[in-house]
Amino acid sequence: MSASTAALRSEWAKLSSVRSTGWTLFAAFAVTVAFGTLVSALSNARYDDLSRADRIAFDAAGTSFTGGVLGQLAMIAFGVMVVGSEYSTGMIRNSLAAVPRRGLFYLSKVTVATGAALVVGMITSFTTFFAGQAVLGSHSTTLDADNVLRATLGAGLYMTLMAVFSMGVATMLRSSMLSMGILMPLFFLVTQILSSVPGAKKVAHYLPDQAGNAMARVVDKSDVPYGPGGGLAIMMLWVGAALIGGYLVLRNRDA
Template identity: 60%
Template sequence: MAVAQQVLRSEWTKIKSVRSTAWTLGLAAVVTIALGALISAVSKNGFKDLSQENQLTFDPTLTSFAGMGLGQLAMIVFGVLVVSNEYSTGMIRTSLAAVPQRGTFFFGKAAIATLLALVVGMVTSFVTFFVGQAMLGGHSASLGDPGVLRAVVGGGLYMTLITMFSMGITAVLRSPVLSLGVLMPFFFLVTNILGSVSATKKVGQYFPDQAGGKIMQVVPTSDDAPYGPWGGLAIMVLWVAAALFFGYLSLKRRDA
């Protein structure tokens, strides 16, 4: 227990001493809130031009989270930096010499970064929602409406899980350039393409961002996903668990 506490304190010190990690978390919040507010304002002004069907299926909660796509970019970078900084500087050898229990080291690092991501994600999600609804005016939703609180809390969980997934992948790949080179196309090209093409749509629905994003929906859509909001989040959790597991195995079995 004493070793675990020391590892947690050490990892907290490492994270807060690197300015880039703090900047990425701040950027995630700013981008998500600002873009969500902008899209909400545009949606309010253009609401009257929507068809009756689109007006009936309009999801004010999901609209306020329109900036989440870019916000998750910063969370991915944060997850990559937390793990890769020690590899790029060579400090990983010193860290493992100080903490030879690699499982304790890896999951201690992951725990601190996850806690930070959760705090930032939850604050960002709630602020994004309230700002977005203010911009929507008469077309807004209330936190007490059915499914809205679940969606807002889910937005914070989504940002946290994206960070955890990125940490696991980076632990396998070790290189920040290679990790970002894999994660960015995966989330911003591959999953979107597979999710929009009819031949591969059923496969794309089970990718982490596509499945996890369901948690932020309040108004049901016409897609044929065989799972609901919590089912989608559970699928994302499985992806994250697999990424962290293989990240741990990589650290355990390979030389620093």
């Protein structure tokens, strides 16, 4: 067995044996589907009250993906826990003793966790899409409509990338508590506040969660200076920076 294969199997064993990570992924699925379906049902009930302009701009697919606002928090928790548990339990010393090549250790951990997040993210995005469209009734859309499949894949990919971004941040900070203390308020409160402040709105557009929203959008929003492709590029830059930062810290600091 090669060193890379052994490292991947070891990381999968650690990931699958920790119940909290599994429950966190389930929470990401459950809250996304539940909240997206609820918002879709409310939107359907209030559709007749919308103005003509709002009806034209109504994004049936995007409405079903609104649960991602909460689901991303669970994905952040998953990414932080995957890395942070190594430091909080002291397992990082044993892990690095078993896999002395820190780059291989880091790549294996990120690869396994990313695969798990991707599977859950895609299942979540398609489930919440179909659930949302079911309650939207005559105002629903279908996967073969323009840009809908792309938006559905984008929603699942965004959830995955948010987990990967959080892994990079947690590796840099080496603490689950500190990572959660920064990331949760940032994406649950700070970016929402910045998005509503005219002077700060232009900056907020380039934060990870705002870029992720663009990835799951079908109807263009005039106040966002980029489309789904731009959102993906911005998100990838954030993820890349976090992963590189995490690797540099892991390589240069003692366990």
